[in-house]
Amino acid sequence: MLHARPDYAHIQDPHGKIPTEEPVFLLRGCDVLAPLVVLSWVALAERAGVDQTLIRDALAQAKRMYEWQAEHGSKVPDGPRAPEPESVTATISAEEAELLSELRARKAAAGRTPRVFVI
Structure with missing residues (x-):
């Protein structure tokens, strides 16, 4: 799996279902945007005719994310510290x-x- 963030590169697919060079994007439960992104995916997936089982699974995951955030809090996405840009x-x-x-x-x-x- 090829992660968008290099610091997540150690997270891999132990069963080999995702090809090594396939890009992936990981959303964490603590990310305040994550459940909204999943719900947006659901809306697009329904229009595209995605199997209802996958849609139900995604809705359940969004619900779990909201529950996690209610119990543990949430935060704006962050990443590894980068050098300050020359321009804003x-x-x-x-x-x-x-x-x-x-x-x-x-x-x-x-x-x-x-x-x-x-x-």
């Missing part, structure tokens, strides 16, 4: 800019206003 202006790569443009074009073609957050 957010920058994205040319590839990210192209993907963002494509998303906006698709949404506009569908008559919807895209809501994209770039940090």
Whole structure:
């Protein structure tokens, strides 16, 4: 599994179901955004026709995340400390800019206003 965060690289799939180079994104129960992200995935999954068993499992996981947060608290996502940037202006790569443009074009073609957050 290829994690988005290098400090999570030690978390691996012991059964080998996920290919080594396949990108994964881990959401933790303490992440205040995690249950909302899972619920957003559920909404998209329903539109895409994902099996209802997976949707029920995802809803149950979002519920467990909310329960965890009620008992243990939650926090804004963080990561390993990085050097202070030279500029506070957010920058994205040319590839990210192209993907963002494509998303906006698709949404506009569908008559919807895209809501994209770039940090």
